[in-house]
Amino acid sequence: MNLSTQIEKQIGRFPEGKIFGYTDLDISREDYQSVAKILERLQNKGLIKKMSNGVFYKPVKTAFGELKPDYNEQLRPFLFENGRRIAYVTGTYLYNQLGLTTQLAVRVKIASRSKRISINRGALKADAVKSYAEVTESNYTVLGFLDALKDIRKIPDTTVQNSVGILSAKIAEMDEKEIARMIKYALMYPPRVRALLGAILENLGKSENITTPLLNSINPLTKIELGLDKSDLPTVENWNIV
Structure with a gap:
C-alpha cells in the first residue's frame, strides 16, 4: 500500500469533526514532508480543512453545509503534546460543565504545569494558568475538581x-x-x-x-x-x- 492510500484510509476512519495532526497519523517523521503534500491534495479535494500549521480537521457535513469541529474538539490539540496530555480546561467553562453555574465563559482558562497556553483565534480564546501539579490523563479531572474547591467563592451566579x-x-x-x-x-x-x-x-x-x-x-x-x-x-x- 503506497503512502497516499495509507493516509487516506487512516483519515477515512476518523469521525467527522475530528481534529488531527501528524502525530495522529501512523507515519514516521521521515515521511512528514511527503505527507504534507498528500494532505495538501486532500485539502484541494475538500476532504479535509486546515485549522492551523500542522493541524487539520474533517468537516462535519450537514444539510446546511459544512461545520467546523465543536468547541471541545477545537480545544483538544492545545491540551496534548506528542500524544500526551499536558493541560486541561478550568475556570468558569469547567464549572459550568460540573453544574456549578449556568454562566458561560467568553474566554476559557487552560491549566498546565509545563507550558503556558494562550489562544486568540476567532471565537476560540483562552488564557493560560499554572496548574498545581504536572497534568496527566489520569489526574486532570481531579485537578479540575480541586480548582472548583479553590475558586468556590469566585464561581459566578451561585x-x-x-x-x-x-x-x-x-x-x-x-x-x-x-x-x-x-x-x-x-x-x-x-x-x-x-x-x-x-x-x-x-x-x-x-x-x-x-x-x-x-x-x-x-x-x-x-x-x-x-x-x-x-x-x-x-x-x-x-x-x-x-
Missing part, C-alpha cells in the same frame, strides 16, 4: 453554600481510590482547599485515617474564610472554616 452541596454530592459518589487520589493532589493546593475537602469528607462520614493527612497539613491557627457555618456544613468548626 453561592458557596450551593456549590458545597453539589460538590459534596459528587464526592459522595467517588470510590476510595478516587478519594485517595484527590487527597494526594489536594495537599499541593492552598489551605482553603485542604480544609474544605476535609470538612466535606468528614461530614460524609469518612474515617480519620482518610482525613488526617489533610488536617495535619493545616496550621491550627489559620482561619479559612469561606462564609460557611454549621448549618451549611456541620463539620466546618473542626477545620477552622468560618
Whole structure:
C-alpha cells in the first residue's frame, strides 16, 4: 500500500469533526514532508480543512453545509503534546460543565504545569494558568475538581453554600481510590482547599485515617474564610472554616 492510500484510509476512519495532526497519523517523521503534500491534495479535494500549521480537521457535513469541529474538539490539540496530555480546561467553562453555574465563559482558562497556553483565534480564546501539579490523563479531572474547591467563592451566579452541596454530592459518589487520589493532589493546593475537602469528607462520614493527612497539613491557627457555618456544613468548626 503506497503512502497516499495509507493516509487516506487512516483519515477515512476518523469521525467527522475530528481534529488531527501528524502525530495522529501512523507515519514516521521521515515521511512528514511527503505527507504534507498528500494532505495538501486532500485539502484541494475538500476532504479535509486546515485549522492551523500542522493541524487539520474533517468537516462535519450537514444539510446546511459544512461545520467546523465543536468547541471541545477545537480545544483538544492545545491540551496534548506528542500524544500526551499536558493541560486541561478550568475556570468558569469547567464549572459550568460540573453544574456549578449556568454562566458561560467568553474566554476559557487552560491549566498546565509545563507550558503556558494562550489562544486568540476567532471565537476560540483562552488564557493560560499554572496548574498545581504536572497534568496527566489520569489526574486532570481531579485537578479540575480541586480548582472548583479553590475558586468556590469566585464561581459566578451561585453561592458557596450551593456549590458545597453539589460538590459534596459528587464526592459522595467517588470510590476510595478516587478519594485517595484527590487527597494526594489536594495537599499541593492552598489551605482553603485542604480544609474544605476535609470538612466535606468528614461530614460524609469518612474515617480519620482518610482525613488526617489533610488536617495535619493545616496550621491550627489559620482561619479559612469561606462564609460557611454549621448549618451549611456541620463539620466546618473542626477545620477552622468560618
